[in-house]
Amino acid sequence: MVKLLDNGYLNQIDVWGSDQRIIESARMSTAKGFLGWEPGPCPVCEGRGSTESMGHLFAPCLSCEGKGKIAGDAKLLKRLWDYGHSTPFEMAGLTIEVKAPIMVFREWHRHRVPFGYSEMSARYVPLPDENYVPTVDRLMVRGGTNKQAQSTGTALHDVDAIAWLAELADVYEHAQRVYKLGLGMGVPKELARLPVPVGRYSAMRATSNLRGWLGFCKLRAAETAQYEIRVYAHAVGDLIRELFPRTYEVAAASVGLAT
Amino acid sequence: MVKLLDNGYLNQIDVWGSDQRIIESARMSTAKGFLGWEPGPCPVCEGRGSTESMGHLFAPCLSCEGKGKIAGDAKLLKRLWDYGHSTPFEMAGLTIEVKAPIMVFREWHRHRVPFGYSEMSARYVPLPDENYVPTVDRLMVRGGTNKQAQSTGTALHDVDAIAWLAELADVYEHAQRVYKLGLGMGVPKELARLPVPVGRYSAMRATSNLRGWLGFCKLRAAETAQYEIRVYAHAVGDLIRELFPRTYEVAAASVGLAT
Amino acid sequence: MVKLLDNGYLNQIDVWGSDQRIIESARMSTAKGFLGWEPGPCPVCEGRGSTESMGHLFAPCLSCEGKGKIAGDAKLLKRLWDYGHSTPFEMAGLTIEVKAPIMVFREWHRHRVPFGYSEMSARYVPLPDENYVPTVDRLMVRGGTNKQAQSTGTALHDVDAIAWLAELADVYEHAQRVYKLGLGMGVPKELARLPVPVGRYSAMRATSNLRGWLGFCKLRAAETAQYEIRVYAHAVGDLIRELFPRTYEVAAASVGLAT
């Protein structure tokens, strides 16, 4: 489990496929399999360049096209990614559990295909009283080229930032008091939640294939994305690096992950 | 424009396809076209039961299979729906604009395929100060068989309901004051929104094909759905009734819409 | 590997998730986990019905709602399936490799979401000379209630069936001869394939989550589906039975698989 923001986390639940599976899948089109990551003699014809025919039409070895040697599948993986052959990256994937502010999930859920989500619901259970409180430093960061992250014009002073965080804490407390009051009075759970702020933490399981996760990272690890979701996108990226190191290597730069 | 809840609306933006297009699409598989909604003589062979061959293999009329008469495409539409032949219902669709509480959009956005959404974003623009305030009657409605709509146990008294709505109004006002304060101080818009409650209104455009919209209605017009989203699902249903009356007729009962 | 038809097969490549993961995912909404398949004392409060609060609002045990005992998650799994709560079934899945006639893949590929496919391509590699030859018995089976499987009117005699299979073999051989001739002459592979019949075998990897595979079975294991794809759908069903036995148990009857 990786702890994120002040109360959030990301937890690996299931993983399937592998870098090699991606190659195998891409090779379906040519009826070859995985040949090995590095360049060298063709493992199928053992460098001879020809094979017995096996019901195929030609004697030259199909795996190396008669050359007797292979360029190495690391090169193929890179080419698949660079040229946008994205189907093979659907053959591996990742299910995670995350806890994050509702505000973050609101952005996350815009990723529709090929994602699946199961989230905690205030219709079913009272949401725990955990809310996101940014640091003063976070508040002070101007968005740079990132227009969306900017304030509406005024420059924020740190004394104001500190004061505003106190005000935010008051709203959080007030909202929670009224939420709890409603629940205690018998207001239906699905309505008692109305005062809950978008800074409140929720939790979900999210599943997708690598094509989906890398697309998610591309949009959400980017510098133009909101800092809070970037934190999660980079944590997803770290998981991909650990589980699919060769895919990470060919894809990271183009989707805004650390190289 | 249809007004919904206290501050919401649903507005038709674009519509495409028609009941007839659904039949035409289903008929691609048999190389026939739309033949007319009602039973009668076959319009292709004019009731004779045979046609010249036109490059096809057989002289019997393909449209009526040599019978000279047709059962009427109203019957085919019903059969398509009843047997789950859903592809033809992807050939027509609807784009709408809706204003609804964030809480409602949170449920709406779980409908991923084949939907598209463009929503107002507090990262880009301060959200207007409009919040959903349920009526006392709405608060008092116990969910019946609908466990999710229920309170956590206590029976709600109307005097409590009234009191709680006053408390809710206080939170709304407090949250707005701190939201506005942050924006004025120079807190980035994307963070100043943290206190905004899930009862706050937002607005979006949503697009889908009829298969998608009818699936949406099936889940969200149901009695087990939360009242607030049911209001929107029934408004979508009303639009479908107006724009695709024959599809509405065959589908309404099975997706929980008025018949 | 399971052998299917005369030259086809189905091979399990990757599997992820489990029956338990489906429950865990469904339980995200109520912030509970997997509680055990069978009815019994609540494992969280150990039958006491109450827990310490842990930041939640209420002391009654949330997992059993204060009852001290649970109904068993087998019952929940059944309810999820019966009421169409399909998202949790997206949290488990299966990648397979199949070899089947092009005719079968043409139907298979209509399943678009949430499937991924990587197929052998005659643009890249000459297709092996393997073709589907139905048995005489298969030819003689009239479709019963299945209109699509029927002939165009005439009753087939077995002597004709035998004769037609010889004619079919001739076309297969002729097509292969001209395919091979073109390849040898220097006709581009992507055009040399033009005479290849839809009875020719191809191979692919196919991946989807359980929701997808069960939807596939529902349409393709049905009696109205073509026999050749039903064979594959039932083989997928058998894999699901082996890998996700409890899901199979609750879903099989409603998707047309053996119970």
Place this chain on the structure above:
Amino acid sequence: MVKLLDNGYLNQIDVWGSDQRIIESARMSTAKGFLGWEPGPCPVCEGRGSTESMGHLFAPCLSCEGKGKIAGDAKLLKRLWDYGHSTPFEMAGLTIEVKAPIMVFREWHRHRVPFGYSEMSARYVPLPDENYVPTVDRLMVRGGTNKQAQSTGTALHDVDAIAWLAELADVYEHAQRVYKLGLGMGVPKELARLPVPVGRYSAMRATSNLRGWLGFCKLRAAETAQYEIRVYAHAVGDLIRELFPRTYEVAAASVGLAT
């Protein structure tokens, strides 16, 4: 209707949305509408830079951010496309009917999301005897950098190309004879089709939004795509140019369409 290849066509069935709708949808995030394609004074504040507040928080005109003038929405449309903000392009779309060789549909159907297809089926109706016969010139074109389009090694001579087309015609005729024979004898339609070659024409309706169609063009109008599907992709591109001229203008170059 546009005629394509020797026996194919593309026909516009339905169209929805517009270039302006794409802007309106993108502007949902900022609660502005369409402001006009060209730069000029802000149409909302009429160049004054401020507006009455209308329930919003600030007096500066939100549409022009207080500047009194706008950059023109043509610029926004270009930015949306260039930065991959693809959701707004889901708000417009196109349904077409196409007739093409099975070989082309086999590639087409790999485009899964957000497409819908209804195709003629040989299970339901005998396929008309129309087959794709490439020209000698087409056969002679070596793929250049396009490895897939190449032959397996030999250089094709035109006399061989002519001879092979005669052989191809023979297979087509032979396959059709056996297909028709089976249908006449009472072989079920779904099996009688086994000898039908992938060069046989079929027909379908296809629907998608602009995001989908532009993605289709990117892969299928490319020089690495097979000539036969490129013909269809460029015809789709021509329709987009006619119906969504501003979208075409910003997207054509990057998806391989004529500029």
